[in-house]
Amino acid sequence: MPEKQQSPTGRPRDPDVSERLIAAALEEYARTGWQSFTMQGVARRAGVGKSALYRRWTTKEELLIAGVESVALPLSETSDSGNLREDLTDAATRILHHFLDPTGWATLRISVDSTASPTMLDPFQERVTQAIRSGITAIFTHAADRGELTSDVPVRPLVESLVGSILVHVLSMPFDVRDDARQNAAAHVEPLVDVIMRAASPQPCP
Amino acid sequence: MPEKQQSPTGRPRDPDVSERLIAAALEEYARTGWQSFTMQGVARRAGVGKSALYRRWTTKEELLIAGVESVALPLSETSDSGNLREDLTDAATRILHHFLDPTGWATLRISVDSTASPTMLDPFQERVTQAIRSGITAIFTHAADRGELTSDVPVRPLVESLVGSILVHVLSMPFDVRDDARQNAAAHVEPLVDVIMRAASPQPCP
Amino acid sequence: MPEKQQSPTGRPRDPDVSERLIAAALEEYARTGWQSFTMQGVARRAGVGKSALYRRWTTKEELLIAGVESVALPLSETSDSGNLREDLTDAATRILHHFLDPTGWATLRISVDSTASPTMLDPFQERVTQAIRSGITAIFTHAADRGELTSDVPVRPLVESLVGSILVHVLSMPFDVRDDARQNAAAHVEPLVDVIMRAASPQPCP
Amino acid sequence: MPEKQQSPTGRPRDPDVSERLIAAALEEYARTGWQSFTMQGVARRAGVGKSALYRRWTTKEELLIAGVESVALPLSETSDSGNLREDLTDAATRILHHFLDPTGWATLRISVDSTASPTMLDPFQERVTQAIRSGITAIFTHAADRGELTSDVPVRPLVESLVGSILVHVLSMPFDVRDDARQNAAAHVEPLVDVIMRAASPQPCP
DNA sequence: TATTAAACGAGACGGTACGTCGCGTCTTCTT
DNA sequence: AAGAAGACGCGACGTACCGTCTCGTTTAATA
The missing domain is CATH 1.10.10.60 (Homeodomain-like)
Structure with a gap:
């Protein structure tokens, strides 16, 4: 905007x-x-x-979006180490920090607020929400290219699960734990990445 | 409140x-x-x-919480059909409808807004956010009791993944798709439940 | 009231x-x-x-009048020393103190406020305003009885002049002089009584 | 103000x-x-x-004073006919009308109300109350210049007596007499001016 | 170089919401 | 029935922000 x-x-x-x-x-x-x-x-x-x-x-919304997208856009750039778990962990850690940061949290606030009315959603969603999703989607795409992913697994639900789990994790976090999450991000992120890795893996032998 | x-x-x-x-x-x-x-x-x-x-x-927050908890609390009551996928699908469908409803969406707004400051979070989180989580947690607990779940799978990340994926799904939904989501809730929910089911299942043979 | x-x-x-x-x-x-x-x-x-x-x-007025008339009524009792100037000075001194007292000043406030509308005036005026006037009127009557006053002098304007001059004197008094007026009441009252005495005296020989 | x-x-x-x-x-x-x-x-x-x-x-007071001083200031301009009684009668008539007018009466109300506290008095008194006094003082000064007044008569008490008598006259006037006072102002003013004239005249031969 | 049109700061303008307090009436329980 | 307590609908209080509107001044591109 x-x-x-x-x-x-x-x-x-x-x-x-x-x-x-x-x-x-x-x-x-x-x-x-x-x-x-x-x-x-x-x-x-x-x-x-x-x-x-x-x-x-x-309007306030226009102004905020202008300010927020400069913060959110970098999230779409993800690492590509050749290892799925490693890339996911890295991206998840950055998203966690994003949601723990006041300015980053603002991203969510605006997104939530604007979802109510049709007018505001589109410009913001395309720029911010999608930025986060597209970065993780790329990770999965690369992994599939490498054959690390069985092709029958749809990517989109996996992306939504990972981003969403981090979001709900922060959302339901007592206030005095936030500092801990900032410092021990890995410990907070690992179980969530685990879930995704299990879901993305080939299923058990019948 | x-x-x-x-x-x-x-x-x-x-x-x-x-x-x-x-x-x-x-x-x-x-x-x-x-x-x-x-x-x-x-x-x-x-x-x-x-x-x-x-x-x-x-304050506005107190007033809204009072109004919203009557809407959110029923979400903690979940079905217990004896089948994990069925119960999860049922709960997920209700949560999806919850987030698609203006009043239900308010739950999230308030939660997001109050997360910024320590004062407001606790009363609201205990009442609303936890209500949603506890319902799904119960489903997993029952499934574990039935032996449907390998005991080594941690429940909390699974819950966060399911709730979060629905949330992000709605959050990144173009406005004109919302009506479709309301009517074909099953189609929207199924891929997300799938992810959880895969993650909760026993892992592939080595 | x-x-x-x-x-x-x-x-x-x-x-x-x-x-x-x-x-x-x-x-x-x-x-x-x-x-x-x-x-x-x-x-x-x-x-x-x-x-x-x-x-x-x-109403507030009814309540105030009830409170104020207990303060104002004693002003109708005046001394009768047999000497006009002495009696007037005594009465004037007491009226001066009355107007310098916060509660006494309230008398005037209410009177002034109620003069605007016909409803409140009568009960209050008969009790308070008239109380002050009647005391001084009595002094002049007694003096006339003693022959100290030429009978052709109308009493009412004299009363109004005396009471009024004290009132305006207080009204136009800088705030820091009020304390002085309380302590040296005689000095403040004397010139005003003088005016009345001159006006009440027989006129110069032709 | x-x-x-x-x-x-x-x-x-x-x-x-x-x-x-x-x-x-x-x-x-x-x-x-x-x-x-x-x-x-x-x-x-x-x-x-x-x-x-x-x-x-x-504040209300500031606002009222601003409105009232435009009404009161003209009172300081008095006639100078060369005859003391005539000038006094003219001034007294205008003051009587001033106090009988709702807007003019407001002058007094504000004055009385503000006398209680030191803050408000000064600006108002200098502008309004003094305006009335100074006009009449000028009349006496001119009369003294003409030799119409014995020099030993102090002016200030005379002014206070005249202004005050008119004030008390209106203050103690039953409501239904006010209309009469407006129309027959001369009859109401004359006795009060008489008092002042007697007091201002040379005293009887000893 | 002189002109010109918009940017800029400041703040006035008619509105409206804020959270508080007093209004006069009412409802409840206790004396 | 008096009395203490306080809820009720109402509206004024003085403050702050809304979005629009004049002001006088500054600034860069055009004439």
């Missing part, structure tokens, strides 16, 4: 203003979420007039 | 007012989510003074 | 409650006037339920 | 909004006084947002 088109004539927009606005938006949102996220506050924190803000993004 | 304690002396609270407030809260929230969810609006819709509302619940 | 009639049957009213209410009313009003004078606050300060208050007086 | 200072930068305030607010304030106050005088109501009647009102005046 880039900023709105500007007129070709006249003084050009100051790119520094855009940057400061996006940074301010993420900081404000990370504080306490929707509750205290105000356009006014973003402009104030950025040291910018309200007009400069509204000129670029008309 | 029940309403705040009332004093033993004086005129007792009108339970009808509480009911109207909760109903109004769910209706308002289902409209467009946080955006247009105002205490003022809830009281107005319920035909009730603001004081009667604030007397019972101080 | 006595309290409202009570039913002849049933439990009689507690007179102590009435007293505490009136005392509380005066204290509350003396604090910052109309601004912070609330029925709720009076009942709270008196340690009494709201119903006990509303049972006795329906 | 002018409106609060505005910043030199940014969009300037709309003077029309200020005018509408002051007019609305006077109308609201004239209705039933303090009782029903609400900031909310003033803004509503003026067709203005509450913010525009609070931006200019923070």
Whole structure:
């Protein structure tokens, strides 16, 4: 969700203003979420007039998406070590950190909030939610290419299971465990990757 | 999250007012989510003074939780057919419908929003999030009792995978597919249950 | 303005409650006037339920008048030393103190406020405003009886001049002079009594 | 009490909004006084947002003073006919009308209410109360210049007597006499001016 | 170099929600 | 029936943010 088109004539927009606005938006949102996220506050924190803000993004959602996609997009880049479990563990660890980070968590918030109405979903989903999914999908595709995966296993449910399990894991995590999860990410991620690996493996002999 | 304690002396609270407030809260929230969810609006819709509302619940979260837990708690009751796949499919279908319902979706929204701060998480998680998890956990426990499950499979990651996969499935669903999901729930749920069944099954012969 | 009639049957009213209410009313009003004078606050300060208050007086005005007339009525009792100037000075001094006292000042406030509407004026004026006037009127009557006053001087304007001059004197007094006025009342009163004495005296020889 | 200072930068305030607010304030106050005088109501009647009102005046008092001083200030301009009695009668008549007018009466109300606390008194007194006093003081000064007044008569008590007598006269006036006072102002004013004239005249031969 | 059109900060504007408090009425239990 | 307690619908309080709108000033591309 880039900023709105500007007129070709006249003084050009100051790119520094855009940057400061996006940074301010993420900081404000990370504080306490929707509750205290105000356009006014973003402009104030950025040291910018309200007009400069509204000129670029008309709604809170547009502004947040602009800020959040820069954070989420890197998740689509995954490693390719030649070993499925290793790649999955690496990706899962990064997703776990993503959901444990305030700014990363914002991704989910916006996604959840925008799922309610048809208007907002599409632009955001294509950019953020899909970014996460596509990275893991690639891992499976590579593994299948290597023959590490029986071809009869559908990939999409596996991806949804892995991403979803990490999400629910964080979602149902008591607050004082979050620090532990940040430091011992591997221990938290391993059982979840295990589930996927079992499901992806060839089934027992009949 | 029940309403705040009332004093033993004086005129007792009108339970009808509480009911109207909760109903109004769910209706308002289902409209467009946080955006247009105002205490003022809830009281107005319920035909009730603001004081009667604030007397019972101080914050929007408290109010929403009160309304939402009546919707979420039934999810903890699961079937016990004697067949693991059948029970999982049944539970998963209900969870899918839960997340496709505006009021049910509110459950997730609140959960996501409250995860940011330590204050809100605990009461809500224990009541709603855990309700969903505990139902599925029971299914696995029963299956293990029946010997349908190899004892070396940890249950918790399986639960998180199932719940999470349904969640991500809905989360990444284009808006115009939602109606289809409501009507053909089985088709949407089956691949996800499959993943869990594979992961829960005894592993291939070495 | 006595309290409202009570039913002849049933439990009689507690007179102590009435007293505490009136005392509380005066204290509350003396604090910052109309601004912070609330029925709720009076009942709270008196340690009494709201119903006990509303049972006795329906409006703030009724309650205040009940409280204020006990303070104002003594002003109608004046000295009779046999000397006009002396009596006037004595009465004027007491009126000055009355207007310098927070509770006494409340008398004026209520009077001024109630003058706007026809409903409240009569009961209050007869009791309070007239109390002040009648005392001074009596002084002039006695002086006339003694022959100290030429009979052609109308009394009413003299009374109004004396009371009014004290009132305006206080009204236009800088705040930090009020303490001085309390201690050196005679110095403040003398010039005003002088004016009245000159006006009441026989006129210059032609 | 002018409106609060505005910043030199940014969009300037709309003077029309200020005018509408002051007019609305006077109308609201004239209705039933303090009782029903609400900031909310003033803004509503003026067709203005509450913010525009609070931006200019923070309290009811400030707002009322702004509205009232435009009404009271003209009282400081008095006639100078060369005849003391005539000038006094003229001034007294105008003051009488001032106190009989709802808006003019507000002057007194505010004055009385603000006398209780030190904060409010000064700005109001200097502008309104003194305006009335200074006009009459000027009349006496001119008369003294003409030799119409014996120099040993102090002016201030005379002024206080005149203004005060009119005030008390109105204050103790039954409601149904007010109309008569408006129409036959001369008859009401004459006895009061008489008192002042007698007091101001040279005293009887010893 | 002078013109010009938009960007920019600041903040006014009519609204509306916030959470609190007082209004006057009512309902409950206790004295 | 009095009394203490407090719930009830209502609306004002003063603050903050909404999105739009003027202001005066700055800035780069065009004429």
